[in-house]
Amino acid sequence: EADIYQTPRYLVIGTGKKITLECSQTMGHDKMYWYQQDPGMELHLIHYSYGVNSTEKGDLSSESTVSRIRTEHFPLTLESARPSHTSQYLCASTPGQGDTGELFFGEGSRLTVL
Amino acid sequence: GQNIDQPTEMTATEGAIVQINCTYQTSGFNGLFWYQQHAGEAPTFLSYNVLDGLEEKGRFSSFLSRSKGYSYLLLKELQMKDSASYLCAVINSNYQLIWGAGTKLIIKP
Numbered sequence: 001e002a003d004i005y006q007t008p009r010y011l012v013i014g015t016g017k018k019i020t021l022e023c024s025q026t027m028g029h030d031k032m033y034w035y036q037q038d039p040g041m042e043l044h045l046i047h048y049s050y051g052v053n054s055t056e057k058g059d060l061s062s063e064s065t066v067s068r069i070r071t072e073h074f075p076l077t078l079e080s081a082r083p084s085h086t087s088q089y090l091c092a093s094t095p096g097q098g099d100t101g102e103l104f105f106g107e108g109s110r111l112t113v114l
Numbered sequence: 115g116q117n118i119d120q121p122t123e124m125t126a127t128e129g130a131i132v133q134i135n136c137t138y139q140t141s142g143f144n145g146l147f148w149y150q151q152h153a154g155e156a157p158t159f160l161s162y163n164v165l166d167g168l169e170e171k172g173r174f175s176s177f178l179s180r181s182k183g184y185s186y187l188l189l190k191e192l193q194m195k196d197s198a199s200y201l202c203a204v205i206n207s208n209y210q211l212i213w214g215a216g217t218k219l220i221i222k223p
Contacts, residue, residue: 042118042213043157043201090156102147103211105156 003027006091006106013081014114021076021109023091032074033103035090036060043090049074081113116140118214120202125220126192134187134200134217142207148176148187149201151216157201160187189219197221 004025013019025032030051035043045058047066055066063085065077074093078085089109094101119137126132138146145164149157163169163178163185175188187200199216206212 040122040199040215040218042215043203044213045211102159102162103149103157105158108156 004091004093004104004106006089006109008109009107010110010112012112012114015080015082017081017113019078019081019111021078021089021091021111023074023076023106024072025074025093025104025106026072027093027095027104028071029093029095029104030071031094031101032068033092033094034058034064034066034074034076035092037088037090037108039088046089047076081111083113085113086111116206116212118202118204118212120200120214120217122215123218123220125222126189128192128194128221128223130192131188131190132192132219134189134202134219136185136187136202136214138183138185138202138204138212138214140183140204140206140212143180144205144207144209146176146178146185146205147201147203147211148174148185149203151199151201153198160200192221194221194223 007022033048034046037043044060046060049055049068091106092103094103148160150160151157161176168177173190178185199218201216202214204212
């Protein structure tokens with residue numbers, strides 16, 4: 001069983017609010033990822049990190065930021081939430097041995113912006 | 115562009131066999147994953163193929179043909195709990211993971 005945790009699991013907020021989605025893993029994995037997924041659609045990469053103080057932008061990064069101050073922690077922040085941000089957000093991690101490792105996913109944070 | 119094609123939805127009967135196909139066009143290839151995702155849950159790893167051929171793991175098998183840009187996931191002795199979406203994902207030459215939209219598998223008694 002994977003040891004990767006996301007909070008909150010569910011969140012309903014108003015437009016314009018700043019929110020942070022938390023993700024923590026206890027497996028010591030170097031690589032961590034944030035994905036956005038709408039029902040029945042593919043996963044879209046938002047941000048990723050190859051280790052402490054490393055962050056990279058994915059396809060949907062323009063409206064969010066991440067930080068990686070500690071190996072185990074990779075929070076995602078939306079500075080000003082909009083209804084278009086309503087979606088499920090999945091955090092994942094993988095061991096740092098190459099780029100072909102299995103991804104371990106958290107249970108997701110389902111965000112609704114009113 | 116890069117894309118992964120999978121059928122949107124398939125229906126099968128409990129106890130039967132089903133094959134879910136995945137075709138891909140990517141800039142290079144460094145491996146292909148299959149993940150299972152139950153409704154409202156996170157994806158979980160099923161298989162990884164990097165060489166041509168069939169990988170068998172219990173009731174699930176995954177096949178890869180790199181020359182054809184093609185993979186399939188074979189599920190045998192279907193159980194009701196196999197009702198889920200099955201996601202195909204390819205690692206390209208830049209080690210980016212390209213995801214398909216998934217195939218929703220419905221199992222009927």
